[in-house]
Amino acid sequence: MNRPAIPQHSVPATPRRLALACAALFAAASTATAASAELASPAVLEPQAPAGGTADAAPMDQVTVVGSRARNRTVFDSTVPIDRFGAREVGNALASGDVGAALQNLSPSINFPRIESSGASDSVRGIQLRGLAPDQVLVLVNGKRRHASALLDTESSFAGTVPVDINAIPANAIGHIEILRDGAGAQYGSDAVAGVINIVLKKARSGGAASVGYGANHTDFQPTGRTLTDGRTRTASADYGVALGEAGYLRFGAETRRRSPTERAGPSDAAWTSWNATPADMALDGQVLFKSGDAKQDNGSAFYNALLPLAPGVDAYSFATLNKRKSDGSAWFRFPGDPANVPAIYPNGYRPVTHGDKTDASLVAGLRFERGAWRLDLSARQGSDKFEYGLSNSVNASLGAQSPTSFHLAGFRFRQGALNLDATRELALGLPAPLSVALGAEYLRETYRSSAGDAASYAAGPFTDAPPGAQAGPGLRPADTFDGGRHVVSVYADAESELTARLLVGAAARYSDYSDFGSASTGKLSARYKLADDFLLRGAVSNSFRAPALAQTGFRFATLNFNADGSGLQTAALLPAADPLARAFGAQQLKPEKSTNVSLGLAWRPAAATSATLDAYRIRIRDRITRSSDLQSGAVTAYLAAQGRQDIQSVAFLANLLDTSTRGVDAVLNHELPAAGGKLNLSAALNVNKTTLESVRRSSDALAKIDPGLSLLADTSLFRIRHASPKSKLILGADWQGGAWGVQAKATRFGALKDFVFDEEAPLVDGVNAQHFGAAWSVDLEAQFKLNRQLTLSAGGNNIFDRYPERVRQTNAATYGGALPYNFINPLGVNGAYFYGKLTYTF
Template sequence: MPRSTLPALPLPLRRSALACAALLAAMPAAQAQDAPSPDAPAVNLAAIDQVTVVGSRARNRTVFDSAVPVDRFGPREVDNALASGDLGAALQELAPSINFPRIESSGAADSVRGIQLRGLAPDQVLVLVNGKRRHASSVLDTESSFAGIVPVDVNAIPPGAIDHIEILRDGAGAQYGSDAVAGVINIVLKKARTGGSASVSYGANHTDFQPTDERKTDGQTVIVNADYGVPLGDNGFLRFGAETRERNPTNRAGRSDAGWTSWNSTPQDLALDGQVLFKSGDSEQRNHYAFYNTQVEIANGVDAYSFATINKRKSDGSAYFRYPGDPSNVPELYPNGYRPTTKGDMTDVSVVAGLRFASGPWNWDLSARHGGNEFHYDLAHSVNASLGAASPTRFHLSTFDYDQNAVNADLTRELDLGIGAPVNLALGAEYVRETYTSSPGDPASYAAGPAIGAPPGAQAGPGLRPQDSFDGSRSVRSVYADIESDLTARLLVGLAARYSDYSDFGNASTGKLSARYKLSDTFLLRGSLSNSFRAPALVQTGFRFSTLNFNSDGTALQTASLLPASDALARAFGAQDLDPEKSTNLSLGAAWRPQRNTNVTVDAYRIKLKDRITRTSDLQSDAATAYLAGIGRSDIQSVAYLANLLDTTTTGLDVVVHHDLPFAGGRLDLNAALNLNKTKVDGVRQSSAALGQIDPELTLLTENNLFRIRNASPRNKLVLSADWQAARWGVQARATRFGELKDFSYDDEAELIDGVHAQRFGAVWTLDLEAQYKLSKQLTLAVGGDNILDRYPQRVRETNNATYGGALPYNFINPIGLNGAYYYGRLRYTF
């Protein structure tokens, strides 16, 4: 291509694109260097030729033949990415279109974290297990970049149960229902009929932490798992297993300027100057998992199947430090101040059972499922200062419980309509019943005691009051139709439609048109146009909680109460009933396979979202404070609620390159994947008549909040990976580049970007490396490291205390995380 025809991309994007091109250009030359060795392992079927479950209900549809972009990551890739045992982090490592930001010191978000697909919110991606919808969490995310969402807790799925992962990067609401706005992630469980495996691994973060000039070793993690397969009949199987993962916490907080961060700078406060008092890092966790996956023929042509997962998780997070002289302290209990510990105790259960059989030309799949998530939220090392020295130091804040029960029928068949190729027809119906309850905390957790001037309620709480508890339910009925056929030898066309009726939000119809045209056997064009409908989650309609967070200018902390839109106080501040989110998704792409072991895919997308649900800013001002005091709510300083405030457009491009070749007596797989992504805010609802009566100057979303929504994920991300396997040795290497990020700054001297004081955080490369050696046919030793170059995101500006007095030297939204290098060893025995 002449130089004058190159697109005028920004320098970081040009470098990313050139890296992809360089890898592709090097492939034929590398292939010519080595002839296949007789000792080399057999060539695995390329991922692009594997049959996929998502994206099409036609049987034997491969990734390459699909009309929509699908990624498939096999057992070896998944196993390597799961070195730390964290599925969310593994998905981020595998797919450039996925990010997994790690918010710290954030209460419940220390325990439950969601993933982003294509820059959208974590509740705008649908998660399936074995093709069946996964239930969401019972906890609403109150403090991340996408505050107000209810994600699926992917880390509740047993990592050791996973065989492979499929990612559909396309809107699929008409095919799979609500939430499939950005796409679909399908986790496929192991189903081998015989044999088993057991492994034990140990790892830890070992890092040079420059803000405190320390060499830290923490985050010690032990993982033990085992699974086994039992044949049932001629073709049936039972695969089951268990896993335990225990992780120590990490801390990447800096030394605090006590004169700035303390409330009133008492001598006892100032004596703590220069110490690490706050916590920013991963929480302590204890995870226990179990699973089974089974299928058995119970009659001629009738298969019964079932699978289940269970996760029991205990997490200890951290809140902000309270100084000795702070009004929230009781010196008799904490003469040196204290840092409350948030404690999450979660139980997550999913069970699916069904029958598959043929009746005439129809293939039937009848199933029932139950999903439940219960979260007990507690506090330790805290105090209700209004109760004085009589206050307890441990509190139960609330219990949140979400259950989803469903039955569904899926029917497929082939029709001969005389067009030269069969028409694949799929029909289905589903009934879902959801319930959600929240129960109050201990009386001491929300009590307003007699101490004058002391804030009521437990610090890092307060607990949920009895009058604020919630008990709600709803039902959803859906029907769908899906047809797909090769109209000609080159043209594939698919149509899908779904009708859903919600007992609380009315009904909606969605549709999808997809097509793929083969210009040749090795080059095809593809595209889709669809609309999706995401009803507000039941948890979003009933969740309420209060948290301690920064005020609008970052100079102090305040208690903010998040209320459901139906609450009378929220209504006084302008809340209205939530409406469903609506989206349209356009995708255009191409796939090219110049030779059997090389393929390239390019897909562009545009996702328009209307009535996007988000958390308002903390609605706080002198007038709001006076209003709250006037109605007897001086226990809180601000109000927030969920509302349909935004219209956005997200545009992007995905590029994936794959090549495999014989190399050094083994087989080498090379991959490059690039995601470019940008979100634009098209419209904002900023005020209401009710809010104007309290304070005409208040707005529902500050410019800082809008800035983060536009810039909450990297504009570009590049993943380069190489996997070499020989008879006894194996090596995997993965380099990931997270592009530049921007986030608002509390420093009023920071650069003005789009009218907001903000900081640019430069691109960061990470390198992961693992080597395996087969000590015997059954025993394999692996050693490796994630982020072995010990890279961190760019530090927050230190001027004007943008780091909260030095306590928080790093911005949490960067998906590279704050933990530095992680090294591990793993021993696996197969039998």
């Protein structure tokens, strides 16, 4: 088994070190308690919702859990920009059931790119905050860190990242969502580079709800001239609350969602697309052979959220989520005459179907209590993500007619367990407000393991003129599996107070020690100054870090992808940086990404029903981890053959190759007014951002020995980092409620972007043949009608005007012989309009 090396300068973390950290924390608490004769406050560390209510306060007056550990800090008073989306807003955004899609619907700072026909990435999609990578945003649930996915993204615009699978959180469990749009590594640790998303679970003490829903895409698809109805989605969910004592609660529920696939591929030009244009290949000319669109998915989820008062000032709490998901994706079509085909098995060619079987579970339990003047929170959490990857309708052509057609390719499992101790209090120091102090310590243990596929999935059979291994694979070999783990010990301190009646200042510091790469220290200073009671300036400067995920240090897999000029497909191996073959091409041990974040903004509330915010930011990231280019050439092929690796044609690995800078502006406007006998809330939110490359490390001495003409990062690899995310996003919303009726309308404008195309006649942009894709609008509409006090009917649509992104240049090279008429990276997606209905019963 391969295990990550432990640097000599690093001191391994142990439970004993956590005990020492906790002892130091309690010593500091005792000293501070003796120095102050002041304090009496409840032991609740987060605001509690009314017993049965879900009503939200005015948007700028809402209390936030994330961003500040001071009690009763509101969104308006915060030193950094925070969005809070209540139960009604979240519920309206969850039409499709995807939490990631809901976040994109809610916030202009978030995008949820759709990947299709990309193997395992059909199963897990990450979100982007402020145009950065999916693993550069931290996700919390009830203020506790959420574990990452076991699956490394191999083929999206941010290949090499390991996102949190946010869609594994049950949609019907969500009470409200908070988004901190600022670097927060000093407060929350690794990954909080772009910001933090905190998902707060429902906690109502009584009552419940059950709902059933149905939706489908209905679209006029121009590339085939057909009207399509697909993507049929059936949902059912229920949740219920039980009172525990006078203030406790148990909220639990479950949901199921089944979605059929969508198909948005165009007819193929067989003469261009097939390998050698045999008569059997040409018989398929003009047919839709490839797959583009959403994968088939079956989802089942369950959750609970509980608080149990044990004694005055002592509360036990626990919450858990479980998600089971099966996804069927698609790989490239193999024509009958393709060398990867066995005509005796597939006389008419075949398109492999990928299968992802995913289990995601999380459990948190803790105790909140008082010790003197301190409010303490002692908690333990365990999270795991398991992914089994398989294939059907495939073949290992090197085995000939004896090949199986279904394969298990690999298994990946990530586990994360932690113990946390957090302590907060207020100190009276003669300031206009008490000094809010927070101290904390954490011990974290992570493990990552991969398992091999079936022997037939990676075998090199007797037919040497055919590619070895399963098509859309090959599977993971036993010699290439990984079994590793690490320990992390962290301590932090956080303080915040109003130094004057108008000036609020906050400071935070954190120290983390990782057993596999050493230590990291982060800090943050923030301030808010009230020019008037309803007009304030705010700003922050901080540094954060993102530790390499265990999956990034141990993940390996092979995928079928385009060769250098897009004229054909080849097997590309993604190797761990520690692999000897990767080292031969210049790979080095991964280092943590380090970032600095500067923000400056203002918030204005000219009236009780009106608020406006404007925030500018700059995020500089050093040693950014990215996937190298697929290193391929005649010299590489010869070198791989000499190493006995004829099964692959190119090599790639993860490395710290980039320094980037992202600059942007967020603007949010809300206004509420009476209208038509009800209440109308109008909103407008805008994000504008741009990422530039400050430094790129393209060469290595090792690579130069194999082929001096190759670069670790080709222009195409860099292109998407700079251009593949919209430079702007605007959301205009209107929400009216009156009597038995409710209506919401939302228009979203995704700004222009660029992507490379395999078309030598396309314009050159930054040295790459590329296409500019103009801005795209999407309009969503939903209406609710209360049939009676308990029964509500909802109906609506997303993208109701059936808009698509701008089409790819209509050439065979750009569309892969007409098969892929749309570029998949546009957040608008390629599915067209989606219409749905839902019936909800409350009790």
